[in-house]
Amino acid sequence: MTEPTIFELSVKGRKNNYIKPEDGIGGDIEKMLGKENLREKPAGLPEMTENEVIRHFTRLSSKNHHIDKGFYPLGSCTMKYNPKVNEQVARFSGFSEIHPFQMTGTVQGALHLMYDLAEMLKEIAGMHAVSLQPAAGAQGEFCGLLMTRKYHIKKGNDKETVIIPDSAHGTNPASVTFAGYRPVQINSSADGIVSADELERVIDDKTAAIMLTNPNTLGLFESDIEKIYKICRKHDTLMYMDGANLNALLGIARPGDMGFDCVHFNLHKTFSTPHGGGGPGAGAVGVSERLEPFLPKPIIAKNEDEEYYLSYNRPDSIGQIHSFYGNFAVMVRAYAYILSNGSDGLREVAEAAIINANYLKEKLKDTYHLPFDRHCMHEFVLAGTNQKKKGVKTLEIAKRILDFGIHAPTIYFPLIVSEALMIEPTETENVQALDNFADILIQIDKEIDEKPEFVKESPHNTPVGRLDEVLAAKRGDVAYIE
Amino acid sequence: MSYVSNSESERNDMLKKIGVSKFEELIEEIPESLRLKKPLALDKGKPEFEVVNILRKLAAKNKDSSEMTCFMGGGAYDHYVPAGVDAIISRSEFLTAYTPYQAEVSQGTLQSIYEFQSLVCRLTGMEIANASMYDGASATAEAVLMALNQTGKNKVYLAPGLHPAYKAVIDAYTAGIDLDIQVLKEDSGLVEMSQLNDIDFDDAACVIVQSPNFFGLIENIKSIGSYLKDKKAMFVVVANPMALTILTPPGEADADIAVGEMHVFGNGLNYGGPYVGYFAAQKKYMRKIPGRISASTEDADGRKGYVLTLQTREQHIRRDKATSNICTNQALCALASTIYMTLMGEEGISTAASESVRKAHYLSDKLAVLPNVSLVYQGNFFNEFVVRLPIAAEEFINLMEKEGILAGIPLFWFYPDRTNDLLIAVTEKRSKEELDAFVDAASRVMKSSKVGVS
Numbered sequence: 001m002t003e004p005t006i007f008e009l010s011v012k013g014r015k016n017n018y019i020k021p022e023d024g025i026g027g028d029i030e031k032m033l034g035k036e037n038l039r040e041k042p043a044g045l046p047e048m049t050e051n052e053v054i055r056h057f058t059r060l061s062s063k064n065h066h067i068d069k070g071f072y073p074l075g076s077c078t079m080k081y082n083p084k085v086n087e088q089v090a091r092f093s094g095f096s097e098i099h100p101f102q103m104t105g106t107v108q109g110a111l112h113l114m115y116d117l118a119e120m121l122k123e124i125a126g127m128h129a130v131s132l133q134p135a136a137g138a139q140g141e142f143c144g145l146l147m148t149r150k151y152h153i154k155k156g157n158d159k160e161t162v163i164i165p166d167s168a169h170g171t172n173p174a175s176v177t178f179a180g181y182r183p184v185q186i187n188s189s190a191d192g193i194v195s196a197d198e199l200e201r202v203i204d205d206k207t208a209a210i211m212l213t214n215p216n217t218l219g220l221f222e223s224d225i226e227k228i229y230k231i232c233r234k235h236d237t238l239m240y241m242d243g244a245n246l247n248a249l250l251g252i253a254r255p256g257d258m259g260f261d262c263v264h265f266n267l268h269k270t271f272s273t274p275h276g277g278g279g280p281g282a283g284a285v286g287v288s289e290r291l292e293p294f295l296p297k298p299i300i301a302k303n304e305d306e307e308y309y310l311s312y313n314r315p316d317s318i319g320q321i322h323s324f325y326g327n328f329a330v331m332v333r334a335y336a337y338i339l340s341n342g343s344d345g346l347r348e349v350a351e352a353a354i355i356n357a358n359y360l361k362e363k364l365k366d367t368y369h370l371p372f373d374r375h376c377m378h379e380f381v382l383a384g385t386n387q388k389k390k391g392v393k394t395l396e397i398a399k400r401i402l403d404f405g406i407h408a409p410t411i412y413f414p415l416i417v418s419e420a421l422m423i424e425p426t427e428t429e430n431v432q433a434l435d436n437f438a439d440i441l442i443q444i445d446k447e448i449d450e451k452p453e454f455v456k457e458s459p460h461n462t463p464v465g466r467l468d469e470v471l472a473a474k475r476g477d478v479a480y481i482e
Numbered sequence: 483m484s485y486v487s488n489s490e491s492e493r494n495d496m497l498k499k500i501g502v503s504k505f506e507e508l509i510e511e512i513p514e515s516l517r518l519k520k521p522l523a524l525d526k527g528k529p530e531f532e533v534v535n536i537l538r539k540l541a542a543k544n545k546d547s548s549e550m551t552c553f554m555g556g557g558a559y560d561h562y563v564p565a566g567v568d569a570i571i572s573r574s575e576f577l578t579a580y581t582p583y584q585a586e587v588s589q590g591t592l593q594s595i596y597e598f599q600s601l602v603c604r605l606t607g608m609e610i611a612n613a614s615m616y617d618g619a620s621a622t623a624e625a626v627l628m629a630l631n632q633t634g635k636n637k638v639y640l641a642p643g644l645h646p647a648y649k650a651v652i653d654a655y656t657a658g659i660d661l662d663i664q665v666l667k668e669d670s671g672l673v674e675m676s677q678l679n680d681i682d683f684d685d686a687a688c689v690i691v692q693s694p695n696f697f698g699l700i701e702n703i704k705s706i707g708s709y710l711k712d713k714k715a716m717f718v719v720v721a722n723p724m725a726l727t728i729l730t731p732p733g734e735a736d737a738d739i740a741v742g743e744m745h746v747f748g749n750g751l752n753y754g755g756p757y758v759g760y761f762a763a764q765k766k767y768m769r770k771i772p773g774r775i776s777a778s779t780e781d782a783d784g785r786k787g788y789v790l791t792l793q794t795r796e797q798h799i800r801r802d803k804a805t806s807n808i809c810t811n812q813a814l815c816a817l818a819s820t821i822y823m824t825l826m827g828e829e830g831i832s833t834a835a836s837e838s839v840r841k842a843h844y845l846s847d848k849l850a851v852l853p854n855v856s857l858v859y860q861g862n863f864f865n866e867f868v869v870r871l872p873i874a875a876e877e878f879i880n881l882m883e884k885e886g887i888l889a890g891i892p893l894f895w896f897y898p899d900r901t902n903d904l905l906i907a908v909t910e911k912r913s914k915e916e917l918d919a920f921v922d923a924a925s926r927v928m929k930s931s932k933v934g935v936s
Binding site: 093340429 | 534539566603605617657789839895
């Protein structure tokens with residue numbers, strides 16, 4: 001059923017009195033603010049009672065798929081279960097009701113937590129130092145590139161470009177442009193990785209950095225990484241790792257040991273903080289020793305008396321990229337997650353994620369084309385090309401999957417696989433969930449043979465049917481008008 | 483505590499079905515030399531109650547609002563959050579969903595984003611808005627990037643009262659761009675108006691004015707807007723949404739872009755994050771704005787629904803030509819703001835705002851008559867003001883802390899020569915009793931201070 005908007009539900013005169021004017025505090029507001037500064041026309045916000053508001057948003061919520069309801073194999077997004085205890089601890093008033101500009105003596109617990117979390121991330125990724133400031137992965141990338149820029153300027157290097165594989169996330173080239181560099185594409189090899197030979201052809205002394213996702217978006221480990229490191233060193237080219245897929249490496253291998261100068265962590269992926277329908281995330285960055293001076297400021301430091309403080313005395317820093325210190329409440333959740341899992345648990349996470357992905361891949365590769373047929377890491381990419389030949393596109397398969405109470409995989413990405421279905425089951429799914437998903441995909445393939453029109457017209461069992469994106473763009477209705 | 487789902491025997495069975503005898507065979511692509519030979523140097527996993535205890539102890543080391551009365555602002559304010567907000571944003575359906583990539587199973591998120599955009603438009607008086615930015619500072623920096631892109635100019639004028647952290651973020655964001663950033667001349671904490679006649683605003687990308695500004699002062703954005711109306715430079719207003727049901731919204735001042743920090747609506751202090759930036763603009767910039775946008779549409783049967791629209795602006799389609807690199811934003815925080823605005827309504831927000839204003843003025847009046855304390859600025863202010871103390875502001879804050887009061891922010895942190903200036907913010911949550919207690923404590927600690935003048 002269509003849910004009216006809050007504006008349609010609004011009835012003039014309805015209200016909640018959360019705030020009442022206090023006796024003994026008076027004064028003419030117009031005089032205090034200045035008549036010339038007052039709003040002319042009312043804003044027109046809705047008028048609803050609390051009961052109506054709660055019902056509206058509860059009804060809306062029922063239209064969402066979410067990880068607590070069912071499987072969410074969205075590749076590169078690491079939709080794992082979000083432990084409830086993390087929500088509980090993040091709401092402790094000692095964390096949720098402290099002001100960012102309090103004197104550091106009154107927020108030692110918060111600073112201690114941030115300091116420890118940075119230390120843990122350093123160890124997990126094998127990096128020299130960590131900043132927790134970036135608010136999301138893309139801001140982490142941008143931050144890494146700004147540090148790269150400063151590093152080269154300081155050394156007097158004349159750099160212009162950043163090499164990015166054709167399989168990269170879209171945020172990579174976008175971040176490169178905003179940092180003032182030009183992206184240069186490197187094509188993946190027939191094995192689906194960046195080969196040292198191809199890099200030799202593309203790299204030159206103008207190359208500021210290479211950005212790799214490892215494992216890459218095909219779910220494959222960049223096995224030429226040691227050679228890539230040697231080549232980059234020759235040109236003083238820094239190595240950036242997009243950490244979106246770090247879940248596969250926990251306790252198994254570390255970006256720092258591979259020679260990466262910078263890596264961002266998606267705390268909302270690898271470290272299980274909930275994604276909230278599109279954020280908030282957190283995109284901490286780890287750096288090598290040579291990039292450490294350029295980290296954003298402040299950084300969390302500790303003195304000889306074990307007191308934590310915010311260190312602003314960093315002359316080579318790129319400066320500040322957040323109003324305050326980043327998404328603190330997200331950090332609290334990630335910290336609790338790392339404590340819960342510990343060194344043994346994190347390794348178990350990566351192993352189970354890899355086993356789940358390989359298990360599912362084996363079950364599906366006879367029905368759907370598997371362009372890179374070898375062991376994968378935490379995710380794998382199928383191509384709906386057999387199905388396309390039968391007249392059904394990957395988009396339509398994705399929509400049909402929704403009918404089964406399961407979220408679709410990431411589709412049409414990475415761009416180098418046509419009709420791509422990128423599947424990341426994560427470690428928190430059990431074998432029955434994987435079997436069920438495989439059965440559904442195999443059933444859909446059968447349906448394509450038997451009743452292709454039915455698949456093409458899906459979804460059938462969702463709160464709304466297939467939505468018209470072209471109409472949305474044409475209308476441009478992005479804000480309600482009576 | 484582990485959250486891995488399969489049992490040991492299921493795991494072994496799965497390995498068999500994959501066709502390997504042990505896990506290590508699956509990671510043979512990782513060069514042997516790079517594989518960790520020993521466990522990470524972290525503690526082993528802990529049971530849930532132990533984790534809770536560790537976090538509880540850390541939380542207890544912070545002095546929160548249960549033991550301190552908060553008079554701090556500077557972009558983060560202690561406004562009341564109705565219980566209904568957390569009740570909804572704690573629901574798994576909103577909390578544990580991803581970005582709404584499959585619209586048909588994300589209508590809850592998509593409609594709530596559409597409602598957020600609609601509320602932002604009404605409040606700011608603008609025509610379009612996006613789904614959110616990371617925070618007020620990055621929203622402002624993105625406005626600069628958009629203006630540079632839109633105008634092709636490289637000069638940017640900032641009001642002197644722009645939050646110093648926002649200026650710092652603009653500086654960091656534009657480090658890779660050849661840019662000339664000018665700070666406008668100041669008069670009593672505000673933009674000095676006569677200079678506007680002398681500046682060639684046809685040669686600039688944008689002018690950024692915050693109101694209420696960092697010092698709490700209200701800029702006359704309508705006047706500034708009228709100077710810029712026929713100029714090529716875009717007018718960007720950074721506005722505290724809490725003020726906008728009462729004060730001139732950016733749309734009534736001919737702003738091209740309105741941005742700001744919306745944590746004040748339904749998001750707690752959280753030591754500075756997650757907060758939520760908003761980004762609104764005139765309709766003609768629809769294809770230029772950063773970030774995700776939800777729009778209404780119809781399904782095959784003509785039922786109303788919502789989708790992410792104009793994605794060709796975004797990084798996952800346009801890659802290096804995208805209007806921004808933003809992907810994940812602050813959706814759940816924006817939802818909290820949406821619920822807040824809906825629960826409070828226009829009247830409720832106006833009451834919270836006017837109570838904050840009246841209480842701030844009550845406190846400033848009382849402080850201004852204390853010996854050797856003066857108000858630094860005479861202009862109209864919202865819920866925040868600057869006092870000059872007879873002692874260093876940092877010392878004053880430390881003394882007030884012992885009285886259970888978080889007294890404000892020392893301006894010395896941002897302007898090194900302003901050692902005795904203190905920025906004080908007041909919200910509707912502060913009772914008259916607390917305001918009087920502030921005045922009593924202030925008077926007491928200044929007397930007791932060595933350098934204090936009695």
